[in-house]
Amino acid sequence: MNVFFDNCTSPILASTLHGFIHHDGHNAIHVRDVSGLANGRHSKDVEWIDFLRRSNDEWMFVSGDGRVLKNPAERAALRSAGLHGFILAPAYQKTPMNQVASVLVWRWPEMLQITRLLAPPSMHEVPINKGTRLRALPM
Template identity: 65%
Template sequence: MNVFFDNCTSPVLASTLDGFIRHFGHRAYHIMDVPGLKDGRHADDLEWIAHLRADNTFWIFITGDGRLLKNKAERQALRSAGLHGFVLPPAYQKTLLHQVAAQIVLKWPDIEAVTVHIAAPSMHEIPIGKGKKLKALQW
């Protein structure tokens, strides 16, 4: 499995998760480092969604931009791409970067379980806090 982090996330999150999940045979990439993505960091949402859809690898994505789910064209593209998406809630913008990275690593088993047990497309919010569970989003 590959994990895609969009422009609304720090590259530090991708490299931190990548260091953790490589041991399990997975990879994490920030948008600026995705192999074959033509415009790299300058790719718009529809471009990276199409790229992940066309790739023969299993991708999920993590975003800090909840507006992605409100834009009709992007929502439709995400659904047709059959991706599992994970949204960081707005509170993450006020959270220290190392704490955000720790939360994503802490929630990794739950994220992985969603991709195994729930049919794509799906969308979940990654909560703040150790005792909180992933929240399924209506979209």
């Protein structure tokens, strides 16, 4: 499984999660580090969504911006791309980066299990509290 982090997340999150999951054959990458995107880090959401759709690899994405579900073009692109998406709850914006990274590592098994059990596309909100379950979001 490959995990894509968009511009609404810190590159620190991608590198931290990558260090944790790489030994199991998974990869995490931030948009700034993806080669092949025409506009690089400045790619619009529909551009990176299309990039992931065209890839032969299995992808999920993590975003800090729930507005991706409100824009009709982005929402349609997500549905057609068949991706599993994870949106960080608004509380992450006020949380220190080390704690955000720790919650993502904590949540990794649950996120991976969702991608194994549910057919894509799917979208879930990742709450900041470790005791709260991931919440399914409408696609």
